[in-house]
Amino acid sequence: MGHLPSSMGLGLPNLETLFLGRNELSGIIPSSISNSTRLSRIGLSENMFTGNIPPSFGELKFLRSLNLGYNKLTSESELPFVTSLVNCKLLEILVLGPNPIKGTLPKSLGNLSTSLELLDATGCQIKGVIPAEIGNLGNLVDLSLVDNYLTGSVPVTIGKLAMIQSLKISNTTIEGTIPGSICDLTNLVGLDLSKNKLSGSIPSCLKNISSLQSLLLDSNELSSIIPTTLWSLGNILILNLSSNALSGSLTQEIGNIKSVTQLDLSSNQFSGSIPSTTGQLQSLKELNFSNNRLQADIPKSFGDLLSLEVLDLSQNSLSGNIPKSLEKLVYLKYLNVSANKLRGEIPTEGPFANFTAEPFLHNDGLCGVSRFHVSSCRHTISTKHRFLYYGLPVMSSTILVAVFIIGLLRHRNKNRKLPIQVDSSPGVAHRRISYHEILQATNNLSEDNLVGRGSVGLVYKGILSDGMVLAIKVFDLERQGASKSFDAECEVMRNIRHRNLVKVISSCSNLDFRALVLEYMPNGNLDKWLYSHNHCLEVLQRLDIVIDVATALEHQTFKEKMIAYSL
Template sequence: MQICIATDEQSLLAIKAHITDPNKILATNWSQGTSFCTWIGVTCSRRHPRVTALNLFNMGLEGTVAKEIGNLSFLTYLNIRNNSFSGAIPIEIGNLRRLRVLQMSFNQLDGEIPIEMGRLSNLTYLNLEMNKLNGEMSQSIFNLSRLTLLSLVGNELSGTIPFSINIGLPNLERLFLGINRFTGRIPDSISNLTNLKILDLANNSFSGHIPITLGNLHNLETLNLQVNQFTNDLSIPEQDFITPLTRCSYLINILFSVNPITGLLPKSIGNMSTSLENFSAFSCEINGIIPDEIGNMSSLISLALAKNDLTGMIPPTIGQLRNLQRFGIEDNKLWGSIPYSFCNLENLYYASLEGNALSGQLPRCMGNLVSLRELYMAKNEFSSNIPSTLWSFEQILAINLSHNVFDGSLPLDIGNLESVVVLDLSGNQFSGEIPITMGQLQSLNALVLSNNKLHGRIPESFDNLKSLQYLDLSHNNFSGEIPKSLEKLSDLVYFNVSFNELSGEIPDGGSFRNFTPDFFRSNNGLCGASRFNVEVCKMNNRKSSNKSRLLRYILPPIVAIAFAATISIMYLRYRSRKSLLLPKSNSHFDIIRHRMSYYELLRATNNLDEANLVGRGSIGSVYKGIFDNEMIVKVFNLELQGALKSFDTECQILSSIRHRNLVKVITSCANLDFKALVLEYMPNGNLDKWLYSPDNFLNFTQRLRIMIDVASAIEYLHEGYSSPVIHCDLKPSNILLDEDMVAHVGDFGISKLLTQDQRIAQTKTLGTIGYMAPEYGSAGLVSTSVDVYSFGILLMETFTRHKPTNEMFLGELTLKSWVFEALPNDLMKIVDVDLLNVDEENFGAKNEMLKSIIELALECTNNSPEERLNIKVALLRLKQIKFELEEMRPEKNLL
């Protein structure tokens, strides 16, 4: 669709037909004799159009911007933000001489910025960010003398900042040029833009010295020079990159990170603006000490000095920063103990001191840090016992004290860490047994106790750690058996007990089916299945053998006969209940239309034989069944909390929706004690297997098509059904692949069905860590934006082959931040190595497509739900990339 103006009532109706959300039409006015539709801010006359404002913000529109836009000569306001417009900006836009506001951000516009834009002499606001504009930036833009805001962030523009910028843009207040390909120096003349409040040049290839004349920008509030090649002018005695900025009394944010600045942190840092809240200078090759004067920065909220060459001790004056919430000084050369004044930082939320040479005891007063949620002190030389106050943090989320010299035993108080998700105490000298209270840590996702001197048994209480995914107890002195109850931990993907003194049988159920022999080696007393490379266990007595035989061979047929008899009696009574009956479909599985009996289900799965087990989930197991066709049987374990509700939810949702990219429900089996769904069989398993199994590989095109399939399914759930359906748990294991590698979204056990008028809901049932949107994980708020966020994470994971829960993502580093930092020039560092080869003929084209995909993923994972893309927009952009790929394929063999 193109931007158009209705000239009659029929045209007006045509426009409205493209705008499905009535709230997007703020007002309409049609009266006899009026020749143009009227929206808020739009005035009309009979003979000549006097359209003064056109607002098409966030309407899901696509196509090109028509050149006829230039005919709206009375236009003063044009906003097409957050749509899917593509193609070039028409040169006719230069005819809109009255235009004051031009907002075209978050589209797919490409080509160069037309030089004709320089004729918009009344323009005060120009925002073209997050498009695909390229080429050198037209110098005519820098002659729009009334401009107060210019934003070109997130394009592919090149060139330099003109030295006459102060002459052409005397009224400029906000300049955003980040995430482009600009080069050259910052001209000294920029310091004459006396009204400038925000200067953002981040993520480009600017170079040269940071001008000392920036100190003349007395109204400057934000200076963002991150990720460039700026240096400090060391040729001038006493010159540094901080002192000139002390004259900017309104500064709030100073961001220098990832530049080869070098030099010292001067004492003048204490003279910075009293309003300064963020100071970021990590990876800047800064050396020397942290000056005591840093304590004068009383309003500081975030201080990031990581990955430099800082030496000396942490100054005691750090305790004066009472408003500090984030403190990052990791990977430097600091030594000495943590000053007692550190405990004064009562608002501290995040602290990372790892990778230094800090030593001594942790201050006992650390219990004063009541706001602390993440603490990283790994790879230092801390010693002695950990103060008991550290175990009083009921709200802390992550603690990493690994690779120090801590000793003593782990106290019972460790069970107070009710909210902790990651606990890493590896590489120390802890001794004694694991306290039984550790089984109370219900939120724990990763527990690492390896390389210590711990002994005793692995606590049975570990089976209460329902969220546990990563458990490493290797290189200790544990003895006794591995508790068989650990088979209950359905989310466990890593379990390492190697190099201990364990004995007895290795459990073979649950997640243990996926573990390799390396996880159990150097435990001479272990026995079990041959795939673990240990001896086969010997039965202790005949009684145990008889009991096992009874449970395995005799009891199942008896139970099956009893259930079959019960079902036969109750069948007619329950057959008329429609809540669990599925409507007929047009698929090739129409052979089975009735509800399946329990006896039929047992026969098809060979009495739910373990040989037919496909996998286990959080609320039950999945078996392969042979009916007239191969199908999947999902059996719900009704002993588990939430299983019955999950069954009802899947029945309610899957019984009434149909889409080629959703897993089809064929029928169900239900009685008072047994619930199961029969689903379409997917012979190629799930996406998780294809991403991480060494025997499988997906090429670029296959991954793109799978993501398009997933986006198509989510778009249908959000917009193609009578009421929005929120999946709530998008992740690779829930993306199933049929024989043609077409993706199908499955597992709707925690999905939410909103009412027609409902846009947001609240739930206590959470999805999978790493894939949940911030508002979902923290407050249980569910909307369509939750699925968009998960889709963005899934998109990143699919093309980087890195899980968001990868052990490398600790502290401040997440999958999202790791991906963001690699753009735009270090894409090779993050994408799957099997997807990009610099020697292949079409490396450049594929690299650009991958860049577009990663940028799309970042737009989907915005922390603000309102700023995330609509899934429809994301789908359109992926399809465009696929179209470009297919256009190149015949000639360039891009696959």
């Protein structure tokens, strides 16, 4: 530990660089340092200097960088050293904090060098308002006024900082609204206005800042809804809107911010259901929707968040089961779904093998193994058991009716000649569709067009140039038997036409590609309607389905007989 001599600089008039950081130096900074008139870079950070910051720094005409951070420096109330630095026309970097400087920012701040790129006054205990003149620093790239006692509002002139990339004014007491002029900062990468008293709504024009990667507006008094335009920030990595008074529902557009790694909307007043498209945010590592008014189920699509490490959905009104799809989240270290209305069995595989009881507290309907401190699922009637108790007799009756119908249909066919079955549904004309057309229709077999998976291939939704919508079943020729399966399906489907069977429009085949072009069924597959919790069919509707399936099977048997007869 030592001091800088009071004669510092007297014998070094040509000194250009002075770096004495991390040397445990104490005492005051001697004003004689300005006698080294050629000084361009000064680094005195991370020492224990006390006293006022000498205004004599303003005599250093060639000064480009001044770093005084992490000391115990103070200043007079109007920060005269800032005014003195106006003479340093080449100044590019000014680091003042943390230091207990106190005082207020003078209007002369706006007269600092137009070359200034970095101004850091973090943790300086500065009071008063941010002067409007700050907008004159048009070449600022990085501005930090974090951890101060600032009052007033964010000046509208902040929108003049055209080159700025990082703007941090957090943990102060500024109030008012977020000025719309902030949307003019089109080079902005990081915006931190957290831990203030800002009110009003989030500006919808933030969508104009396409470069934005970090947006921190948490711990304010913001209200209204989240503008849907916010979900168009395609490069956003960190989004924190927590601890405000935001309300409304979360929209499906949330799935558009696919690059986001941290998303925190906790401690607001959001209601409605969690959008299923949240499962599309596959770069997410931390997701926090806790302490809101969210309802309905936890989306099964959360199982697609394979990078997720933290998931907090606590203190909502979520119902339904904990999706077993969450067992796939191998990186999940923290889970909290407590204080909801969840029911059913708690999963035990994957990350659930490491969880204790705390994440599941205050959900009266949950059951599972003893280490979760919930009742055993043997004391509850699961959905499958309810089906056995109540649904099986109904389904048995339905099957008997279907068998009876099939018997009647076959008996009828035995007593008639083999007529040609006429398809009573509107026909779909056969047409030639090339491999190139299939690629165009499916956006080069994009996953966005994928609608189903089978044992021998994939099914894509395709739209031809004339607007015709198709289902295209592409066979995976690397799988054993796929080529034979294609030939067999072509043989069967070209001979069978029935209103209850999907129509074949065309086929496409070459040495490396096999595909069937089918009529597109917009309502999804039968499995979804029979077994999904999101779709409900009455008994009579299920009976109609059984009859239609039986009729199609009977017709297929009839056609096979007819083909055999013709041979």
